[in-house]
Amino acid sequence: MLHKEMHQILVAVCRRVGLDPSGAELLRLRSNAVFRLREGVVVRVATAPDALPRVVQALEVTRWLAGRGFPTVRPADVPGQPLLQDGRAVSFWRYVPAGPGGKPTTRDLGRLLRALHDQPAPAFELRRLADPLARVRYAVEHAPGVLSDRERAWLADRIAELTEAWDNLRFSSPPALLHGDGWIDNLLRDPGGRVVLCDWDSVSVGPREWDLIPTYHGHRRFGLSAADVEAFADAYGWDLRDWPGYDTLIQIRELYAIGIHIRNAPADPFSRRELAVRLDSIMRGDPRARWHLAEA
Structure with missing residues (x-):
């Protein structure tokens, strides 16, 4: 199973760099297996075998x-990172203990994304977001045993349709530095x-719209309230629903959000169950079905 594989990689890579993996706590298992060590270090093991360039950029940008x-968050002082261990990219980060003030809010998220989008372009080159469904397309084409022939054909057609729609969107401002997954759970x-x-x-x-759409999608699928969305829009200074491409971008985000579960389903029982829920609601055109971010 995926959990066991990721833990084995954790143990091996910690031995390489002189960290103690005993008692490591698994914080999250999705695009990364995220472990907290006793030394106050967070270890992120990428579940995708092609993640190394992305991890390199994450370290450079932060x-x-x-x-x-x-x-x-800041990288930990581990020389030579990111490291490859058994074909997986591994990065090390300083653990952020929870501080006073309660859980971060969508208002906090809107404020931080506004500040991020106002940053100048860094001197080094960054990946361009030209095709947000590229990894979903690859997952659909290379997921034997996960999707039925009917599901695979439907997804291929839908991805092609929405990729064309993305190419025809007229965004509201010049390209900006994007977080890429502007979601409230990525705040500490x-x-x-x-x-x-x-x-x-x-x-x-x-386009900055890509960082904004997760909060609106969170109202649709993950239980964020209308007040959460209003607070987010107010803090950011712009309501994405006023943009003509909003409906198209929501549909693109829907498909984007199943990619990780297609990739993880062969080795992760939760992803198998959640993929079935998400795919069924998308194919039926049901915008009200509740999705889940973690085990119930």
């Missing part, structure tokens, strides 16, 4: 942003009460 005073509150952004594996340059 170092640059931290140097500018932007509230971000540090011991000083400051809210910081984490999980930078999808960082890129592209």
